[in-house]
Amino acid sequence: MAVPYHLLKACGGMVFAAQGTDIHSFNSNLEYVSTWKYPVKPTETTDISTENPAEVPTGATPDVSAPSTPEGPPAKRRRTETGTDNTPEPTATTTTTTTEVPVKKGRFHRSPVQAANEKPFINCLISSRDGRHLILTTGSDKTIWVLEHDGQGNLKQLSQRPMPKRPCSITLTGDGNTILSADKFGDVYALPLIPTSDPNPNPAAAADSGSSTPKPILSRSATPSAAAAAAAPAAGGFKPQANEFTVHTRRNLRALENQKLSMEQSKQLLKEAKTNESEKPSFEHTLLLGHVSMLTAITVGQSVSPQTGIPREYIITADRDEHIRVSRGVPQAHVIENFCLGHEDFVKALSVLPGSPSLLVSGGGDDDILVWDWLKGTLVSRAEVLKHVKEIAAEAEKVAVSRVFGYQTEGGETKVVIIVERVPALFSYTLNPSTNTLEHSGTVPLPAIPLDVQVLQDNKLLVAVDTSSGDYVSTLVVVSTAAEDGSTVQTTPAPNLPAGEVKYGAEELQKLLYTTETLRKLSDFD
Amino acid sequence: MAPVKKPTVKKDKKQKREEYRAAMREEGVSSLPRKKFYRQRAHANPFSDHQLVYPPQPDQMDWSTLYPDYIAKDSQEIRAEGGSSDSEAAIPKRLTQDVEVADIGCGFGGLLVALAPVMPQTLVLGLEIRVSVTQFVEDRIKVLRHQNAETGGYRNVSVLRANTMKFLPNFFRKSQLSKIFICFPDPHFKARKHKQRIVSTTLNSEYAYVLKPGGIAYTITDVPDLHEWMVQHFEAHPAFERISEEEQDADPCVEIMRTATEEGKKVERNKGQKHVALFRRLEDPDW
Numbered sequence: 004m005a006v007p008y009h010l011l012k013a014c015g016g017m018v019f020a021a022q023g024t025d026i027h028s029f030n031s032n033l034e035y036v037s038t039w040k041y042p043v044k045p046t047e048t049t050d051i052s053t054e055n056p057a058e059v060p061t062g063a064t065p066d067v068s069a070p071s072t073p074e075g076p077p078a079k080r081r082r083t084e085t086g087t088d089n090t091p092e093p094t095a096t097t098t099t100t101t102t103e104v105p106v107k108k109g110r111f112h113r114s115p116v117q118a119a120n121e122k123p124f125i126n127c128l129i130s131s132r133d134g135r136h137l138i139l140t141t142g143s144d145k146t147i148w149v150l151e152h153d154g155q156g157n158l159k160q161l162s163q164r165p166m167p168k169r170p171c172s173i174t175l176t177g178d179g180n181t182i183l184s185a186d187k188f189g190d191v192y193a194l195p196l197i198p199t200s201d202p203n204p205n206p207a208a209a210a211d212s213g214s215s216t217p218k219p220i221l222s223r224s225a226t227p228s229a230a231a232a233a234a235a236p237a238a239g240g241f242k243p244q245a246n247e248f249t250v251h252t253r254r255n256l257r258a259l260e261n262q263k264l265s266m267e268q269s270k271q272l273l274k275e276a277k278t279n280e281s282e283k284p285s286f287e288h289t290l291l292l293g294h295v296s297m298l299t300a301i302t303v304g305q306s307v308s309p310q311t312g313i314p315r316e317y318i319i320t321a322d323r324d325e326h327i328r329v330s331r332g333v334p335q336a337h338v339i340e341n342f343c344l345g346h347e348d349f350v351k352a353l354s355v356l357p358g359s360p361s362l363l364v365s366g367g368g369d370d371d372i373l374v375w376d377w378l379k380g381t382l383v384s385r386a387e388v389l390k391h392v393k394e395i396a397a398e399a400e401k402v403a404v405s406r407v408f409g410y411q412t413e414g415g416e417t418k419v420v421i422i423v424e425r426v427p428a429l430f431s432y433t434l435n436p437s438t439n440t441l442e443h444s445g446t447v448p449l450p451a452i453p454l455d456v457q458v459l460q461d462n463k464l465l466v467a468v469d470t471s472s473g474d475y476v477s478t479l480v481v482v483s484t485a486a487e488d489g490s491t492v493q494t495t496p497a498p499n500l501p502a503g504e505v506k507y508g509a510e511e512l513q514k515l516l517y518t519t520e521t522l523r524k525l526s527d528f529d
Numbered sequence: 530m531a532p533v534k535k536p537t538v539k540k541d542k543k544q545k546r547e548e549y550r551a552a553m554r555e556e557g558v559s560s561l562p563r564k565k566f567y568r569q570r571a572h573a574n575p576f577s578d579h580q581l582v583y584p585p586q587p588d589q590m591d592w593s594t595l596y597p598d599y600i601a602k603d604s605q606e607i608r609a610e611g612g613s614s615d616s617e618a619a620i621p622k623r624l625t626q627d628v629e630v631a632d633i634g635c636g637f638g639g640l641l642v643a644l645a646p647v648m649p650q651t652l653v654l655g656l657e658i659r660v661s662v663t664q665f666v667e668d669r670i671k672v673l674r675h676q677n678a679e680t681g682g683y684r685n686v687s688v689l690r691a692n693t694m695k696f697l698p699n700f701f702r703k704s705q706l707s708k709i710f711i712c713f714p715d716p717h718f719k720a721r722k723h724k725q726r727i728v729s730t731t732l733n734s735e736y737a738y739v740l741k742p743g744g745i746a747y748t749i750t751d752v753p754d755l756h757e758w759m760v761q762h763f764e765a766h767p768a769f770e771r772i773s774e775e776e777q778d779a780d781p782c783v784e785i786m787r788t789a790t791e792e793g794k795k796v797e798r799n800k801g802q803k804h805v806a807l808f809r810r811l812e813d814p815d816w
């Protein structure tokens with residue numbers, strides 16, 4: 004099945020398009036430059052020795068090749084089958100070898116590398132503002148990839164980091180140094196864009212080899228640093244722990260080890276700790292906040308703090324249960340400033356409007372898109388979507404907004420373009436700055452179903468459309484926004500690219516491309 | 530398909546239960562409901578959707594049916610324009626005061642019933658995820674109100690079916706609550722299920738959101754591990770500090786929490802331990 008481009012990113016004069024597991028780059032004339040390929044064959048390792056707790060050696064038997072760390076015994080490095088590893092050589096700043104979590108065979112081990120019978124597929128694609136880095140995520144292996152862009156369209160892989168749960172949306176903090184990853188189980192993690200050389204990159208392995216004491220209560224994510232907690236004053240004001248949610252330190256594990264447990268509990272917990280460790284990444288990642296719901300979108304907003312007048316960053320997260328949450332940025336992400344509540348169905352897409360950064364537009368399963376003063380948590384206005392969908396698809400009864408893309412035109416107007424899942428059109432809105440309302444300024448019919456949209460020079464929009472139905476062949480469409488009345492849609496034939504290595508069945512591809520409507524709850528009360 | 534044998538005994542039981550519960554819904558019932566007609570399996574997954582009813586945001590919550598004696602005199606229900614079912618423009622009747630105390634996972638309502646006369650000026654709400662358990666508490670409060678019609682007792686407590694792990698901010702505004710009770714929460718022993726625990730560092734941010742600075746989160750459990758877990762997670766959260774034992778022992782709510790909850794009584798009968806920990810909501814630091 005031909006895989007269409009399903010994610011686009013225009014930055015630094017280049018265009019990047021995800022196609023299944025590949026990222027293609029194009030120059031500003033949309034001429035093909037190069038391709039980054041997902042290393043399809045996962046590194047499979049069977050590490051039998053860690054399966055049975057009884058067989059774990061209590062004293063470290065260091066592998067000759069294991070890097071020794073400043074503190075404690077060298078981390079036991081798990082053997083990787085060389086030769087099956089397609090991964091490009093890691094650069095000096097990455098710790099690719101230690102970040103690869105080996106596949107364990109066993110009833111309780113959910114493989115962190117490859118979900119059973121699910122093929123890899125790129126599900127998020129973002130870039131740093133300067134266009135120097137691309138960050139993408141792949142679903143089946145829950146991995147965040149950072150690629151370096153040389154400015155000419157060539158991409159080099161810098162790191163690959165498998166997360167505890169599947170990332171659903173990612174963004175970068177305003178300074179561009181930190182990736183925020185929002186996952187399927189509701190948690191948001193912060194990771195440095197460039198992985199730091201952590202003095203103890205593999206705490207799990209170190210703890211394994213360091214002692215035979217059972218490691219109790221290792222929560223999958225929510226365990227706070229017990230060490231930090233212990234260090235904090237028992238009573239008294241604010242405890243300034245920048246990393247109180249950090250779950251990667253060895254001290255953390257040690258402190259937990261010190262807990263007294265009965266023998267029976269120990270046995271049970273040891274078993275579970277094993278299971279958990281297989282899920283625990285070994286690179287620096289900090290739990291910032293969490294919803295008890297699947298997260299669908301994450302973005303950041305900048306504002307002057309109403310309290311201190313200092314310019315601050317805020318983290319905005321949306322979930323399947325209609326919530327939009329506004330939290331303070333790092334290091335106070337545990338403080339919820341507000342909720343933007345009013346959606347009556349899932350939220351899927353967020354956009355802080357460039358040019359009107361106090362406004363947030365959100366869309367999802369509701370008939371309207373909503374405009375918020377996000378810092379106050381107040382609804383400012385709504386704009387109809389279903390009504391305009393019905394103008395071109397009369398039978399439509401509900402909508403699933405999959406993209407909300409806000410941008411500023413060269414003339415200084417603020418516009419919002421949205422994609423409604425499976426509707427072959429773009430819906431364009433213009434912000435009326437005096438009323439903060441979005442006025443529908445046009446519906447652009449398309450020759451096929453749009454999957455993603457970006458803005459190019461000269462107020463042109465680049466749209467990736469689904470060609471898998473077969474009757475339309477060009478996967479990139481350029482739309483002049485002057486033509487919102489629908490008069491001109493210029494199509495750009497896609498260059499002939501090598502087919503990706505991963506093949507998808509027709510039905511499988513549909514499932515991977517159209518994920519928005521599946522967020523709707525079955526038991527809607529309407 | 531082979532014919533399915535009808536579980537006649539079971540059906541009788543179910544029928545009885547339904548009849549009993551229907552009868553309890555009648556006006557003027559004066560005997561307290563019996564638990565055996567409201568049993569439900571112990572666990573509900575907080576991650577699943579259920580068929581929950583909740584307001585899109587706190588301003589749209591209709592409290593008037595839960596606390597009918599507290600409806601503001603001048604308050605009128607504003608229906609959505611054109612009488613449509615669109616909840617968007619509908620503003621429910623206002624109360625003279627807000628709910629200030631929440632019992633998270635209130636079970637059969639022992640704490641609510643005990644708190645009602647202790648804080649008669651305060652609106653107390655129990656939140657419970659299991660349908661029939663919630664219905665039991667509803668019926669229990671209804672009968673108590675009826676039995677105490679002369680004194681007007683129990684009008685300040687009520688119950689609501691809700692998944693608090695997801696929808697707390699749908700019911701309560703920022704800093705609305707002064708007390709939150711988390712009594713004998715489900716322990717979820719398996720590490721794999723820890724995310725289902727009702728106390729976690731990330732959920733504590735939501736408790737901090739609905740609690741006003743100076744407000745208190747009360748916890749009690751008979752499971753030492755869970756006590757340890759709750760203490761760790763609250764202490765690790767910058768918005769909370771543990772309250773000293775002296776202050777804890779002086780708080781009358783602590784004794785009620787120990788003795789009035791159904792779980793507390795069960796633990797008493799089994800001669801189990803009760804571990805109590807209280808946490809104060811601190812002011813947020815400058816930002």
Ligand SMILES: C[S@@+](CC[C@H](N)C(=O)[O-])C[C@H]1O[C@@H](n2cnc3c(N)ncnc32)[C@H](O)[C@@H]1O
Binds near residue numbers: 634656691713792
């Ligand atoms: C062990 S019982 C304790 C009941 C009561 N607090 C007592 O002490 O007698 C825990 C209760 O929490 C409820 N519960 C669990 N998760 C919940 C959730 N997410 N939202 C609301 N209630 C929940 C359960 O249904 C159960 O009734």
